Amino acid sequence: MEYCECLSPPIPTPQMAAPRVAVVGAGLIGLSTALRIAEVNPNCCSITLLSEQFSPNTTSDVAAGMLIPHTYPGTPIHVQKQWFKETFTYLFAISNSAEASEAGIHLVSGWQIFKNPSEAEVPFWSDIVLGFRPMSAAELQKFPQHSHGQAFTTLKCDCPPYLLWLEKRLKANGVQIHTRKVADLWELHSEYDIVVNCTGIGARQLVGDQQLFPIRGQVLKVHAPWVKNFIRDGDGLTYIYPGIDSVTLGGTREKESWRLSPDPGTTKDIFDRCCSLEPSLQRAQDIRVKVGLRPSRSCVRLQREVLSQGGAKLLVVHNYGHGAGGFSVHRGTAEEAAHLVQECIAALQGSSSRAKL
Ligand SMILES: Cc1cc2nc3c(=O)[nH]c(=O)nc-3n(C[C@H](O)[C@H](O)[C@H](O)COP(=O)(O)OP(=O)(O)OC[C@H]3O[C@@H](n4cnc5c(N)ncnc54)[C@H](O)[C@@H]3O)c2cc1C
Ligand SMILES: O=C(O)CCC(=O)C(=O)O
Known part of the structure; x- marks a missing residue:
């Protein structure tokens, strides 16, 4: 994680109206960040979401959810664990509510x-998912090529239903939503006081971040409603993830492919790889192929900056x-981004009251 303490001097504004916040990007990260900003600042700022693409045309729509x-090598593990815990707790509560089906959130064991x-190895998140344990010999019989395994229950977000649910929550919270491609963040300076950049792989061009690169992922979405348990090969390349309406079969990880x-x-x-783990998939129907570019970096860029x-x-x-872990940590990083926005609002209000004196 990168922090930048370059916020001062604050912007002098003669009379401080409610700060105008623009969130750029309507994938999982933009939607969840805009929602968290609206939740922690009710009536304190106006929020507008601007994006070139919306569901179903984002990388987030392709994901298994x-x-x-996934581990970010540049971020301390305790921070990643906190992000995951906040995300798991938030989605677990939704999965236990009447919203679960519309939001596309469900528990899945495998x-x-x-x-x-x-x-x-026992992963750092083993005590956050539910019922993490070594697989029994009887379970391992299903996988003759594999000698060891871990059984647990986790959560899955079905995309696009979860993205549409977030969009609906934003509208209910008064967030304005507009289609707009932003060529340069500076073009927003006369209309907004604070801009939140959630543009995924688009940030490579938008802010020229050379540390950001794509990892191409191809997946299949198939109809195989009898598949109820997830199966993930520990190398992360082959996986079978049952959702509410379809099963996601993966995958690929092609670095720097656009x-x-x-x-x-x-x-x-x-x-073929998925059928070798779950032969019944030979009977899967309605095979749709999707490709997405994971916005990859050694660490999530969660950082304030002042453009002038x-x-x-x-x-x-x-x-x-x-990168490959947006769904797993999105609520935690949205929380942190909303906190950074609050700091910006405080700085703006501080400069406004000084300007009035
Ligand atoms: C095949 C695949 C499977 C995956 N499976 C999982 C999984 O099971 N679990 C998990 O945790 N993660 C998974 N991921 C990773 C996850 O999908 C990403 O981490 C996440 O979707 C990133 O979300 P994002 O909002 O940052 O990006 P995006 O979804 O790409 O959204 C970016 C948004 O910004 C907009 N934008 C970009 N540039 C501009 C601009 N200049 N002006 C205006 N708007 C702009 C775009 O139009 C878009 O709306 C998977 C990814 C892939 C590819
Ligand atoms: O790695 C996984 O098992 C989840 C899917 C994913 O995150 C990906 O393909 O990027």
């Missing part, structure tokens, strides 16, 4: 399996670079 964290015992078109050879390879030109300033909060 499983809560299985297995992570390993060929080599040395790979089967290709959004599906590859037919890869589709066959994914299907000719004496004018624009406060910016960045929240992007969630």
